[in-house]
Amino acid sequence: MAFKSKKFRRVGRDVKKRVKPTEPVEYKNVSYLASMMSPQYRILSRRRTGFSGKDQRILKLAIKRARFLALLPYTA
Template sequence: MRFTRNKKTDSRFNNKSTIRPLFKRKKFCRFTAEGIKHIDYKNVDLLKDFIAENGKIIPARITGTKSFYQRQLNVAIERARFLALLPYTDRH
Protein backbone atom coordinates (compact mmCIF):
# COMPACT_ATOMS: atom_id res chain seq x y z
CA MET A 1 0.00 0.00 0.00
CA ARG A 2 1.39 3.35 -1.00
CA PHE A 3 1.01 6.49 1.07
CA THR A 4 0.52 9.87 -0.51
CA ARG A 5 1.99 13.01 0.96
CA ASN A 6 0.31 16.32 1.30
CA LYS A 7 2.65 19.30 0.88
CA LYS A 8 0.81 21.30 3.51
CA THR A 9 1.21 18.65 6.20
CA ASP A 10 4.64 17.36 5.24
CA SER A 11 7.26 18.71 7.67
CA ARG A 12 9.91 18.92 4.94
CA PHE A 13 8.06 21.74 3.22
CA ASN A 14 7.13 23.66 6.38
CA ASN A 15 10.71 24.16 7.54
CA LYS A 16 11.57 27.84 8.01
CA SER A 17 15.21 27.26 7.08
CA THR A 18 14.21 26.91 3.42
CA ILE A 19 13.32 30.61 3.26
CA ARG A 20 15.87 32.39 1.09
CA PRO A 21 17.38 35.74 2.01
CA LEU A 22 15.90 38.83 0.41
CA PHE A 23 19.22 40.21 -0.84
CA LYS A 24 21.88 38.04 -2.41
CA ARG A 25 25.21 39.57 -3.37
CA LYS A 26 25.98 39.32 -7.07
CA LYS A 27 29.05 37.23 -7.81
CA PHE A 28 31.77 38.82 -9.89
CA CYS A 29 35.13 37.72 -11.18
CA ARG A 30 37.79 39.23 -8.96
CA PHE A 31 40.48 38.89 -11.61
CA THR A 32 38.47 40.71 -14.27
CA ALA A 33 37.61 43.51 -11.84
CA GLU A 34 41.25 44.01 -10.83
CA GLY A 35 42.53 43.68 -14.40
CA ILE A 36 44.77 40.68 -13.73
CA LYS A 37 45.85 39.00 -16.97
CA HIS A 38 47.84 36.07 -15.57
CA ILE A 39 47.63 34.37 -12.16
CA ASP A 40 51.09 33.83 -10.70
CA TYR A 41 51.75 30.74 -8.58
CA LYS A 42 54.15 32.75 -6.37
CA ASN A 43 51.35 35.03 -5.15
CA VAL A 44 50.43 32.81 -2.20
CA ASP A 45 48.22 35.39 -0.46
CA LEU A 46 45.95 35.57 -3.49
CA LEU A 47 45.81 31.80 -3.89
CA LYS A 48 44.89 31.24 -0.24
CA ASP A 49 41.63 33.13 -0.79
CA PHE A 50 40.51 30.40 -3.20
CA ILE A 51 41.38 27.42 -1.01
CA ALA A 52 39.00 26.10 1.65
CA GLU A 53 40.11 25.31 5.20
CA ASN A 54 40.46 21.63 4.39
CA GLY A 55 42.76 22.38 1.43
CA LYS A 56 40.30 21.95 -1.43
CA ILE A 57 40.08 24.44 -4.28
CA ILE A 58 36.81 26.37 -4.05
CA PRO A 59 34.75 25.93 -7.25
CA ALA A 60 33.96 28.80 -9.60
CA ARG A 61 30.22 28.56 -8.96
CA ILE A 62 30.88 29.66 -5.37
CA THR A 63 33.63 32.24 -5.94
CA GLY A 64 32.19 33.71 -9.14
CA THR A 65 35.46 33.36 -11.02
CA LYS A 66 35.27 33.08 -14.81
CA SER A 67 36.23 29.72 -16.29
CA PHE A 68 39.29 31.21 -18.02
CA TYR A 69 40.71 32.37 -14.69
CA GLN A 70 39.51 29.29 -12.81
CA ARG A 71 41.68 27.09 -15.03
CA GLN A 72 44.68 29.39 -14.44
CA LEU A 73 43.92 29.35 -10.73
CA ASN A 74 43.88 25.55 -10.61
CA VAL A 75 47.24 25.34 -12.40
CA ALA A 76 48.76 28.00 -10.13
CA ILE A 77 47.55 26.26 -6.96
CA GLU A 78 48.87 22.90 -8.14
CA ARG A 79 52.27 24.44 -8.95
CA ALA A 80 52.41 26.18 -5.58
CA ARG A 81 51.55 22.91 -3.84
CA PHE A 82 54.25 21.05 -5.76
CA LEU A 83 56.85 23.64 -4.70
CA ALA A 84 55.59 23.47 -1.08
CA LEU A 85 54.35 27.06 -1.09
CA LEU A 86 50.85 25.82 -0.23
CA PRO A 87 49.80 22.72 1.72
CA TYR A 88 47.91 19.89 0.07
CA THR A 89 45.68 19.37 3.12
CA ASP A 90 44.92 21.16 6.37
CA ARG A 91 47.03 18.69 8.35
CA HIS A 92 50.39 19.93 7.05
Protein backbone atom coordinates (compact mmCIF):
# COMPACT_ATOMS: atom_id res chain seq x y z
CA MET A 1 0.00 0.00 0.00
CA ALA A 2 2.85 2.33 0.75
CA PHE A 3 4.14 2.20 -2.79
CA LYS A 4 1.47 2.88 -5.30
CA SER A 5 2.14 2.77 -8.97
CA LYS A 6 2.18 5.85 -11.19
CA LYS A 7 -1.28 5.27 -12.48
CA PHE A 8 -2.74 6.17 -9.09
CA ARG A 9 -1.68 9.76 -9.56
CA ARG A 10 -4.58 12.14 -9.87
CA VAL A 11 -4.11 15.57 -11.30
CA GLY A 12 -6.80 18.20 -11.34
CA ARG A 13 -10.35 17.34 -12.15
CA ASP A 14 -10.62 14.05 -13.92
CA VAL A 15 -13.66 13.25 -15.94
CA LYS A 16 -14.66 9.65 -15.43
CA LYS A 17 -17.27 7.39 -16.83
CA ARG A 18 -20.24 6.72 -14.63
CA VAL A 19 -20.29 3.27 -13.09
CA LYS A 20 -23.47 1.35 -12.40
CA PRO A 21 -23.77 -0.84 -9.32
CA THR A 22 -22.85 -4.42 -10.19
CA GLU A 23 -25.01 -5.92 -7.47
CA PRO A 24 -28.40 -4.98 -6.06
CA VAL A 25 -27.95 -2.07 -3.70
CA GLU A 26 -30.01 -2.88 -0.65
CA TYR A 27 -29.30 -3.10 3.03
CA LYS A 28 -29.22 -6.91 3.01
CA ASN A 29 -26.34 -7.06 0.53
CA VAL A 30 -23.83 -6.31 3.25
CA SER A 31 -20.65 -7.46 1.51
CA TYR A 32 -21.32 -5.24 -1.49
CA LEU A 33 -22.13 -2.23 0.67
CA ALA A 34 -18.92 -2.80 2.60
CA SER A 35 -17.01 -2.71 -0.67
CA MET A 36 -18.41 0.78 -1.23
CA MET A 37 -16.95 1.98 2.06
CA SER A 38 -13.52 3.04 3.21
CA PRO A 39 -11.50 0.86 5.62
CA GLN A 40 -12.91 3.11 8.34
CA TYR A 41 -16.41 2.29 7.10
CA ARG A 42 -17.08 5.73 5.76
CA ILE A 43 -19.24 5.90 2.69
CA LEU A 44 -17.06 6.42 -0.38
CA SER A 45 -17.64 9.62 -2.29
CA ARG A 46 -19.23 9.65 -5.70
CA ARG A 47 -15.78 10.34 -7.04
CA ARG A 48 -14.60 7.02 -5.63
CA THR A 49 -17.68 4.96 -6.40
CA GLY A 50 -18.26 6.52 -9.82
CA PHE A 51 -22.01 6.28 -9.24
CA SER A 52 -24.57 8.66 -10.64
CA GLY A 53 -26.30 10.96 -8.21
CA LYS A 54 -29.32 8.70 -8.17
CA ASP A 55 -27.32 5.54 -7.54
CA GLN A 56 -25.27 7.24 -4.86
CA ARG A 57 -28.44 8.28 -3.03
CA ILE A 58 -29.69 4.71 -3.13
CA LEU A 59 -26.32 3.50 -1.85
CA LYS A 60 -26.33 6.05 0.96
CA LEU A 61 -29.77 4.97 2.10
CA ALA A 62 -28.89 1.27 1.94
CA ILE A 63 -25.73 1.76 4.00
CA LYS A 64 -27.58 3.80 6.59
CA ARG A 65 -30.25 1.13 6.89
CA ALA A 66 -27.60 -1.57 7.25
CA ARG A 67 -25.94 0.50 9.96
CA PHE A 68 -29.19 0.84 11.86
CA LEU A 69 -29.58 -2.93 11.89
CA ALA A 70 -25.97 -3.38 13.08
CA LEU A 71 -25.03 -5.09 9.82
CA LEU A 72 -22.38 -2.43 9.31
CA PRO A 73 -20.64 -0.27 11.89
CA TYR A 74 -21.13 3.47 12.09
CA THR A 75 -17.42 3.87 12.78
CA ALA A 76 -14.41 1.59 13.07
